[in-house]
Amino acid sequence: MTIKDVAAYCGVSVSTVSRVLNDHPDVKDDVRQRVRQAITECGYVPNNSARALVLSRSTAIGVVSRGVDNPFLSSLIRVLSRQIHQLGYTMVLHQIATQDDEVQAAAVLQREKKLLGVIFLGGRFNYTEQELRQLTVPFVCCTYTNTFGDLDRDAYSSVSIHDEREAEKAVRYLVHHGHRRIAVLLDDPADNSIGQLRFQGYRRALEDCGIDYDPALAVITGDYALSAAYDGVCRLIDSGVGFTALMAISDNLAIAAIKALTDRGLSVPEDCSVIAIDGLDISAYTVPTLTTLCQPAAEMARESVQMLIGLIEGTGVHRHRLVETTLRPGGSVAALADT
Amino acid sequence: MTIKDVAAYCGVSVSTVSRVLNDHPDVKDDVRQRVRQAITECGYVPNNSARALVLSRSTAIGVVSRGVDNPFLSSLIRVLSRQIHQLGYTMVLHQIATQDDEVQAAAVLQREKKLLGVIFLGGRFNYTEQELRQLTVPFVCCTYTNTFGDLDRDAYSSVSIHDEREAEKAVRYLVHHGHRRIAVLLDDPADNSIGQLRFQGYRRALEDCGIDYDPALAVITGDYALSAAYDGVCRLIDSGVGFTALMAISDNLAIAAIKALTDRGLSVPEDCSVIAIDGLDISAYTVPTLTTLCQPAAEMARESVQMLIGLIEGTGVHRHRLVETTLRPGGSVAALADT
Structure with missing residues (x-):
C-alpha cells in the first residue's frame, strides 16, 4: 500500500494525499475527510523514514x-x-x-x-x-x-x-542488627564499575564501625552469573570461616546466595542474614523475601x-x-x- | 570525522579513501596501507547508512x-x-x-x-x-x-x-507421581494464546487420566504479574479447596506460587508439588529448585x-x-x- 494507492482509492492526486498527511491548510474539508477515511480503510502507513530523509531530520x-x-x-x-x-x-x-x-x-x-x-x-x-x-x-x-x-x-x-554510599548503607544496616562477620558477594573488586564502588562502600562501612576487613569473607565471582555466585557462596560455607551476614552487590547475586545457604542447610535469616542493592520485582518472591535497597x-x-x-x-x-x-x-x- | 578528514590526513583524494573502504583493486599497496592506518588513527567510522542508501540495500x-x-x-x-x-x-x-x-x-x-x-x-x-x-x-x-x-x-x-501437548506432559508428570487434585495457574483460559493452549493441555491430561475437572482449582490471574499470581494462589489456599499439586503455565508464575505456598505455611513439595513450563535460569535458584519443562x-x-x-x-x-x-x-x- 503506497500513497499512490490511497490517491487512486479516493480519486484524488498524490499531492492532495500528501497535503492531507502533512496537515496543509489548502485542502477542502470534504476532500480531507475522504482522504483520511481512505487512509484508514486501506491501512496505509506513511513512510516516515522517507519523510525524515526529505526533511533531513531524524527522531x-x-x-x-x-x-x-x-x-x-x-x-x-x-x-x-x-x-x-x-x-x-x-x-x-x-x-x-x-x-x-x-x-x-x-x-x-x-x-x-x-x-x-x-x-x-x-x-x-x-x-x-x-x-x-x-x-x-x-x-x-x-x-x-x-x-x-x-x-x-x-x-x-x-x-x-x-554506589559507594549505598553499599555503605547496606552494610551499616547489617551492623545495626548486631552483625560483625559480614561476607560480601561481588563480581570483581577492581572492575572500574559497580563492583569496585560497592566493594569500597563495604570496606568503608566496616572501617567506620571498627570492624577489621577479612579477605576470606570476600566472594568474587568474576561476573554476574547465578551459577558462579552459587558456587562461590557454597565454597565460602565449606571453608568453615565464620560469618553471620552477607551483602550481595546485586539482587540476582543475592538470590543465588540464598539458594546456596539453604541448600547447605543454613536458614536465612536465622543462620545468615542477606541484604542486596537493586530492588528487582522477582527478589520480592524469594523465600524469604530479599531485603534490598531499591534503585528508583x-x-x-x-x-x-x-x-x-x-x-x-x-x-x-x-x-x-x-x-x-x-x-x-x-x-x-x-x-x-x-x- | 568524515571521509574528507581522512583524505586530508593522509594526503590523498576522497575517492581513493572510498576505493580503499570498498576494497577496490585499483589502489597501490603503499597508499592502501597509508589510508588504512589513517582510518585507524583518526578513529573514522564509515557511514554505512549512507552507503546502504546508495546501494539501495538495507541489512x-x-x-x-x-x-x-x-x-x-x-x-x-x-x-x-x-x-x-x-x-x-x-x-x-x-x-x-x-x-x-x-x-x-x-x-x-x-x-x-x-x-x-x-x-x-x-x-x-x-x-x-x-x-x-x-x-x-x-x-x-x-x-x-x-x-x-x-x-x-x-x-x-x-x-x-x-503448547497443548507440553502442558499435557507436565500434568501427566504430576499424575504419574500420584496427584489427582491438581490446580492450574494461568493468565487467561481464553487468551487466544499460550494460556488457552496450555489450559487445554491441562484439561486433556485430566480427562485422559479419568480425573474430573474442578473449576475451583483454576487460578486465573489476568496477566503475568507476579503479584497477581501470588494473590491468586493465596486465595486458592484460603478457600480451603483441597489440592496436592499445581501446574503453572510459566516459570515466573510458578515462582510466585511457591512463595505464596511457603508464606501460607505449606511446604513445597511435601504439602504441594509445583511444575511449570519455560526453563528460566532464575527458576533453578528458587527454594526448592523448580521442576520445569525447558524450552530450547x-x-x-x-x-x-x-x-x-x-x-x-x-x-x-x-x-x-x-x-x-x-x-x-x-x-x-x-x-x-x-x-
Whole structure:
C-alpha cells in the first residue's frame, strides 16, 4: 500500500494525499475527510523514514544497553521506551554483551541511524575524552557516572545512585542488627564499575564501625552469573570461616546466595542474614523475601530521557543527577542474638 | 570525522579513501596501507547508512518483541542479536508492551527502517490474512504459531513448542507421581494464546487420566504479574479447596506460587508439588529448585534467524518447526504418599 494507492482509492492526486498527511491548510474539508477515511480503510502507513530523509531530520534516540540478561536494565528499558515514544521520538535499542564496548557500538549506531542522542545503560565508569570523540551527539549515562574516567563534567550527563554510599548503607544496616562477620558477594573488586564502588562502600562501612576487613569473607565471582555466585557462596560455607551476614552487590547475586545457604542447610535469616542493592520485582518472591535497597528505576529512566531531549532541543545543559535508594524490608535480615 | 578528514590526513583524494573502504583493486599497496592506518588513527567510522542508501540495500532485520519484562524472551533476544550480527545483518529491536499490537508496530518499522524481514517474539496466535497485508516482507513467529488465525501456512514461518501437548506432559508428570487434585495457574483460559493452549493441555491430561475437572482449582490471574499470581494462589489456599499439586503455565508464575505456598505455611513439595513450563535460569535458584519443562531457547532463536535469512536471500521457503521441551528435574515435585 503506497500513497499512490490511497490517491487512486479516493480519486484524488498524490499531492492532495500528501497535503492531507502533512496537515496543509489548502485542502477542502470534504476532500480531507475522504482522504483520511481512505487512509484508514486501506491501512496505509506513511513512510516516515522517507519523510525524515526529505526533511533531513531524524527522531532517533539510541539506547545502548550493556548486558542483555540484566533484569534491572530490562525494567529501565520498559520505561525509556514509553517515555521516548510519548515525547515524539523513536527509540533505537541496541543491546550488547557485557564484554562488548558500548562507545564503539554507539558511534556506529549514530552514523547508521542518524541518532540525535544516546542513552547508555549499564556502561563503563571509565570513559576517556579521547574515545568519546567518536560520539558527536549528546549522551546520558543512566545508572552510572564517569567515576574512573577523565570526562569533563560539562560534556556529558548522568543519572545514578552513589554506589559507594549505598553499599555503605547496606552494610551499616547489617551492623545495626548486631552483625560483625559480614561476607560480601561481588563480581570483581577492581572492575572500574559497580563492583569496585560497592566493594569500597563495604570496606568503608566496616572501617567506620571498627570492624577489621577479612579477605576470606570476600566472594568474587568474576561476573554476574547465578551459577558462579552459587558456587562461590557454597565454597565460602565449606571453608568453615565464620560469618553471620552477607551483602550481595546485586539482587540476582543475592538470590543465588540464598539458594546456596539453604541448600547447605543454613536458614536465612536465622543462620545468615542477606541484604542486596537493586530492588528487582522477582527478589520480592524469594523465600524469604530479599531485603534490598531499591534503585528508583522509573525515575532514573524518566530523568535520563528528559535530560537528553533537553540537550537535543537546546533547552537544557549537561547535568548530573544523584538519586537515592529506598530500603525494601524483606525477611532476609534478622538481628543477631547477643551471646 | 568524515571521509574528507581522512583524505586530508593522509594526503590523498576522497575517492581513493572510498576505493580503499570498498576494497577496490585499483589502489597501490603503499597508499592502501597509508589510508588504512589513517582510518585507524583518526578513529573514522564509515557511514554505512549512507552507503546502504546508495546501494539501495538495507541489512536490517526487525525483531518485534511483545512483553519487555518477559525473561524468557530476553534470553532469546541475546541469541538472536548474536546470530543476526554474525550473519552480516543488523538487528533492529523493537520491544512493545503486552497490550500493544505487534503487527502494526512491525508495519511502521518496516517502512521506517527498510526492514528485510521480521522475527516476532511472543506475539498473538490469531493473525488474520487481512491484517498481515500491511507487512510485505517475510516474517517468522518465534515461540508461537498461528493456531487461532487464518494465515495460509505457506505465507509465514514459525518455530514453537506444541503448547497443548507440553502442558499435557507436565500434568501427566504430576499424575504419574500420584496427584489427582491438581490446580492450574494461568493468565487467561481464553487468551487466544499460550494460556488457552496450555489450559487445554491441562484439561486433556485430566480427562485422559479419568480425573474430573474442578473449576475451583483454576487460578486465573489476568496477566503475568507476579503479584497477581501470588494473590491468586493465596486465595486458592484460603478457600480451603483441597489440592496436592499445581501446574503453572510459566516459570515466573510458578515462582510466585511457591512463595505464596511457603508464606501460607505449606511446604513445597511435601504439602504441594509445583511444575511449570519455560526453563528460566532464575527458576533453578528458587527454594526448592523448580521442576520445569525447558524450552530450547537458543535453538529456537537460531532456527528463526536461519529461516528468515533463507527467505530474504531466496534460498528457503516458509516452514513450521516444532521443537520439544526437556524436563529439568528440580525439587518441587514429590510423589504423593498412598493414604
